[in-house]
Amino acid sequence: MSSHAITVTINGRVYRATVPARMTLVDFLRDELRLTGTHVGCEHGVCGACSIMFEGRPIRSCLMFAAQADGASITTVEGLAPEPGGLSVLQDSFWETHALQCGYCTPGMLIAAHALLMRIPNPTDEEIREAISGNLCRCTGYKQIVDAVKLAAERLSGKNQNG
Amino acid sequence: MAEAKFRYIATKRRPKEDRRFLAGAAQFVADINLQGMLHAALVASPYSFARIKSIDAKVALALPGVHAVVTGAELAAATEPMMSGLDAPKLFRWPMAHQMARYAGEWVAVVVADTRAIAEDAAELVEVDYEPLTPVTDPEAALDPASPAIHPEHGSNILFRKKWTWGPVAEDFAGADRRLAFRARWHRSSTVPIETFGVVASWDHARQLLDVWASIQMPKYPDQLARALRLPGNGVRVHFDVDVGGSYGVKRGLKHSILAGFLARKLDAPVRLIEDRLDNMRGGDAQGPDRIFDMEVAFTNAGVIRALKIRALDDCGAHAGRAPLQLGKPVGAICGPYRVNSVEYEAISVTTNKTPQEAVRGFGQAPTNFALENAVDRVASALGMDRIALRRLNLIRADEFPYTIPSGSAYDSGDYHAVLDKALAAGPYDALIVRRDAARAAGKLAGIGVVTCLEPSGGNSSFEPLFNPKNDTTTWMEACSIKVDAAGSITVSMNTTSSGQGHETLASTVVGEVLERDPETIRVVRADSLSALPSNSPVGSRMAIMLGGAAAGAAKKIKETAAAIAAKKLGVAPAEIDYADGVFSVRGEPGKKLTWQAVCETAHRRFHELPDGMEPGLQAFHVLEVPTGGTLPTADGRVQMYPCYSFESHVVYAEVDRVTGQVTLGRYVVGHDCGTMINPDIVHGMTYGGVAHGIGAALYERFRYDDQGQLLSGTFMDYLIPSSHEVPDIAIVDHCTPSPLTAFGQKGSGEAGYLGGPAAISCAVNDALAPLGIFLAELPMTPGLLGDLIATKQK
Ligand code: FES
Numbered sequence: 001m002s003s004h005a006i007t008v009t010i011n012g013r014v015y016r017a018t019v020p021a022r023m024t025l026v027d028f029l030r031d032e033l034r035l036t037g038t039h040v041g042c043e044h045g046v047c048g049a050c051s052i053m054f055e056g057r058p059i060r061s062c063l064m065f066a067a068q069a070d071g072a073s074i075t076t077v078e079g080l081a082p083e084p085g086g087l088s089v090l091q092d093s094f095w096e097t098h099a100l101q102c103g104y105c106t107p108g109m110l111i112a113a114h115a116l117l118m119r120i121p122n123p124t125d126e127e128i129r130e131a132i133s134g135n136l137c138r139c140t141g142y143k144q145i146v147d148a149v150k151l152a153a154e155r156l157s158g159k160n161q162n163g
Numbered sequence: 164m165a166e167a168k169f170r171y172i173a174t175k176r177r178p179k180e181d182r183r184f185l186a187g188a189a190q191f192v193a194d195i196n197l198q199g200m201l202h203a204a205l206v207a208s209p210y211s212f213a214r215i216k217s218i219d220a221k222v223a224l225a226l227p228g229v230h231a232v233v234t235g236a237e238l239a240a241a242t243e244p245m246m247s248g249l250d251a252p253k254l255f256r257w258p259m260a261h262q263m264a265r266y267a268g269e270w271v272a273v274v275v276a277d278t279r280a281i282a283e284d285a286a287e288l289v290e291v292d293y294e295p296l297t298p299v300t301d302p303e304a305a306l307d308p309a310s311p312a313i314h315p316e317h318g319s320n321i322l323f324r325k326k327w328t329w330g331p332v333a334e335d336f337a338g339a340d341r342r343l344a345f346r347a348r349w350h351r352s353s354t355v356p357i358e359t360f361g362v363v364a365s366w367d368h369a370r371q372l373l374d375v376w377a378s379i380q381m382p383k384y385p386d387q388l389a390r391a392l393r394l395p396g397n398g399v400r401v402h403f404d405v406d407v408g409g410s411y412g413v414k415r416g417l418k419h420s421i422l423a424g425f426l427a428r429k430l431d432a433p434v435r436l437i438e439d440r441l442d443n444m445r446g447g448d449a450q451g452p453d454r455i456f457d458m459e460v461a462f463t464n465a466g467v468i469r470a471l472k473i474r475a476l477d478d479c480g481a482h483a484g485r486a487p488l489q490l491g492k493p494v495g496a497i498c499g500p501y502r503v504n505s506v507e508y509e510a511i512s513v514t515t516n517k518t519p520q521e522a523v524r525g526f527g528q529a530p531t532n533f534a535l536e537n538a539v540d541r542v543a544s545a546l547g548m549d550r551i552a553l554r555r556l557n558l559i560r561a562d563e564f565p566y567t568i569p570s571g572s573a574y575d576s577g578d579y580h581a582v583l584d585k586a587l588a589a590g591p592y593d594a595l596i597v598r599r600d601a602a603r604a605a606g607k608l609a610g611i612g613v614v615t616c617l618e619p620s621g622g623n624s625s626f627e628p629l630f631n632p633k634n635d636t637t638t639w640m641e642a643c644s645i646k647v648d649a650a651g652s653i654t655v656s657m658n659t660t661s662s663g664q665g666h667e668t669l670a671s672t673v674v675g676e677v678l679e680r681d682p683e684t685i686r687v688v689r690a691d692s693l694s695a696l697p698s699n700s701p702v703g704s705r706m707a708i709m710l711g712g713a714a715a716g717a718a719k720k721i722k723e724t725a726a727a728i729a730a731k732k733l734g735v736a737p738a739e740i741d742y743a744d745g746v747f748s749v750r751g752e753p754g755k756k757l758t759w760q761a762v763c764e765t766a767h768r769r770f771h772e773l774p775d776g777m778e779p780g781l782q783a784f785h786v787l788e789v790p791t792g793g794t795l796p797t798a799d800g801r802v803q804m805y806p807c808y809s810f811e812s813h814v815v816y817a818e819v820d821r822v823t824g825q826v827t828l829g830r831y832v833v834g835h836d837c838g839t840m841i842n843p844d845i846v847h848g849m850t851y852g853g854v855a856h857g858i859g860a861a862l863y864e865r866f867r868y869d870d871q872g873q874l875l876s877g878t879f880m881d882y883l884i885p886s887s888h889e890v891p892d893i894a895i896v897d898h899c900t901p902s903p904l905t906a907f908g909q910k911g912s913g914e915a916g917y918l919g920g921p922a923a924i925s926c927a928v929n930d931a932l933a934p935l936g937i938f939l940a941e942l943p944m945t946p947g948l949l950g951d952l953i954a955t956k957q958k
């Protein structure tokens with residue numbers, strides 16, 4: 001099996017590694033780099049637990065090989081906070097509305113919502129539901145997640161001064 | 164009601180545990196990485212029923228990086244079989260098949276290698292020679308003594324069969340004005356957490372100790388694991404500080420854990436076994452109830468339901484486990500929230516060549532509620548009576564509690580009429596009627612479902628002795644310990660894992676409430692199974708009652724001790740001490756006081772100032788028996804099942820597409836009463852999630868098998884979990900009837916939403932289909948099923 005030397009920027013840090021051709025990107029993140037915030041729920045592209053930002057867009061890291069990430073810039077859940085130990089406005093909004101229970105889908109949800117807010121700063125409920133519809137959550141019934149994204153949008157646009 | 168009675172309880176507070184999940188810093192089992200850890204991959208039977216003639220692992224073992232291939236026969240020789248919940252001494256079950264494979268996906272061998280990828284490669288190289296046998300896949304066929312025996316030593320495919328008669332059923336049926344009968348079918352689905360099951364085991368031969376990390380939610384798991392591995396109970400240490408990525412009942416990977424533990428000892432290396440999605444769906448032994456109800460109802464012309472006859476036939480799959488007991492728990496709410504004079508209940512569990520069942524949210528209550536609510540709607544339509552009026556007539560009234568039902572359980576408290584009224588008002592029901600009728604006038608199929616369902620809570624084990632007379636367990640206790648350091652910091656220790664229920668928030672809120680300390684400042688940790696006090700894990704909607712009660716009990720002991728120390732220092736009797744906001748003072752003399760910190764420091768440093776005979780330090784634990792627990796069933800099978808009864812009323816508006824059969828839920832309201840809510844956001848979250856899960860069970864999710872026992876829905880592409888598109892914006896209306904049995908009036912709520920959702924949606928769909936003359940008591944009501952049914956009626 002062939003191996004490939006790759007250089008990837010993840011959460012602002014540059015990583016160089018040699019990976020087997022068949023290693024998925026999520027396995028590379030989790031097993032090689034120990035960035036275990038990104039989760040695996042199905043490994044067939046349906047659940048969204050493995051979502052990451054790849055070149056500014058949300059993708060499923062179980063559907064991509066690590067070798068394909070050569071030269072790319074990636075953000076995982078560990079890189080969402082503005083500073084280590086902190087929480088982003090979006091993460092804090094998830095906390096405020098209790099938009100999670102077991103937390104397993106949460107990193108993927110945060111990525112989906114983060115990508116949405118980059119694209120549409122003030123999304124409607126419909127747009128939020130559409131944006132997270134590729135991320136399955138078995139705990140929450142999605143309601144408090146929709147509330148969290150709305151709250152984050154308000155805070156980020158300065159409408160909610162409690163934020 | 165709860166307002167202003169509490170300081171922290173029932174207020175909006177950010178859950179303690181959320182932060183680590185949001186930061187991507189939780190520790191799930193798959194995140195654990197031990198030095199030298201090996202990886203397991205499974206070889207599964209492709210046949211649903213087959214004799215295993217031989218297994219050849221030579222080629223697999225030759226692959227570089229492979230450490231071992233272990234067969235079911237080797238494992239069975241070295242371990243004890245897993246226990247079932249029944250008195251069935253000839254039913255044997257080991258983690259892997261040996262001699263016979265009894266379902267497609269059953270593990271036959273395991274490969275251990277340096278990486279998961281190598282282990283999977285090698286698993287494909289293991290050659291198994293099978294002799295296929297004729298499978299049994301229909302539960303009714305399994306009742307036939309002539310059906311091929313899946314467990315020949317057991318003698319038949321009937322695992323459990325018993326009929327109970329509570330009250331004058333024959334007389335009530337004979338004397339009733341009207342009777343009706345119908346069949347209701349609940350097909351197999353499950354909770355299907357997004358995290359699969361996983362376990363890491365590590366054997367320390369110097370200490371002769373097996374360390375285990377697992378995504379577990381299971382009572383008695385450490386004991387059963389040790390027993391199966393022939394280790395003493397203190398030879399296994401289960402670490403409860405593993406975050407579990409959802410469970411809702413099913414995360415009981417005992418077989419995975421026995422296998423991983425065996426491999427870790429055999430290979431003297433840490434071994435990791437993480438299911439992939441296909442392993443989980445097919446071979447994870449975590450599917451749910453699969454039930455046929457034959458319902459008979461006797462009622463008066465005025466709409467009074469007099470008696471019920473219920474026959475429940477459940478297909479538990481290839482091995483018994485605890486699955487048959489899921490027919491037992493509903494005994495505690497067998498007539499729902501209704502005044503029914505007598506009940507006959509026949510519970511039958513059969514084995515077939517399908518994946519075994521595991522406990523699913525509600526432990527059999529959701530299918531039972533579905534059958535009951537459809538029965539009530541059928542009575543209403545038979546009488547031409549309004550179904551809400553019929554419910555109001557039959558619901559137990561608020562002034563009748565505690566109310567004992569024919570099968571022996573006393574319902575603690577409730578106000579069912581008030582909750583129903585609140586849910587209808589929130590609909591608002593009148594507007595929904597207008598909307599429905601307008602939709603119908605426009606040619607659409609539209610309907611409304613209104614149901615009233617119980618959520619028994621406080622998980623006890625009373626169904627164990629009911630289903631197995633040799634089992635005389637009468638306690639299902641839960642414990643909590645608290646220690647306070649010399650500076651006054653409080654640490655609470657709990658004794659089990661959590662899988663999203665917010666137990667750290669629960670425990671810290673309760674302890675903060677009793678000790679009047681800010682829950683923010685209270686740390687909650689988890690013992691491991693060797694340092695833990697007894698626990699029965701978060702099953703049966705029990706933790707608000709049981710962990711909440713144990714934590715409150717321990718906190719009260721701390722408070723009493725601290726007050727005694729303060730009394731001695733202040734020179735008065737303990738009864739003269741008041742405590743508020745972290746200050747102990749002498750009643751009537753507010754100037755004479757001591758702070759919380761001063762008392763804690765004294766407890767730790769100044770033995771000479773402590774009351775005579777008091778232990779130094781400041782710590783306490785409390786072990787709580789389930790309220791109302793402690794008794795065995797009577798000879799005729801009457802028993803107090805769970806202590807507390809939460810209640811939910813769902814009002815649902817649905818439209819069914821005539822062509823595609825797709826159901827759209829246009830309005831969803833849940834009126835809910837679970838007593839005092841310790842943390843409302845957490846309770847609401849579980850309720851929303853329970854409804855979403857109920858939508859899946861009602862409309863989409865089904866483990867479908869072909870007649871050869873092959874699973875046809877083993878991925879997320881064919882087993883459809885509701886997404887944010889299928890789950891509507893749910894409205895919850897709270898009501899609070901405190902339980903008289905618990906520390907703060909709380910009841911359980913972990914099964915909320917799910918226990919009424921499938922019933923409500925099926926009733927709404929049936930209302931929509933009524934103009935076509937269709938009544939369908941079958942779940943899930945998939946688009947295909949509904950579309951075909953509508954097409955046949957419209958021809
Ligand atoms: S793990 Fe990638 S989509 Fe499910």
Ligand code: FES
Pocket residue numbers: 099100101102103104105106136137138139140357408409663
């Ligand atoms: S929070 Fe558990 S799956 Fe979403």
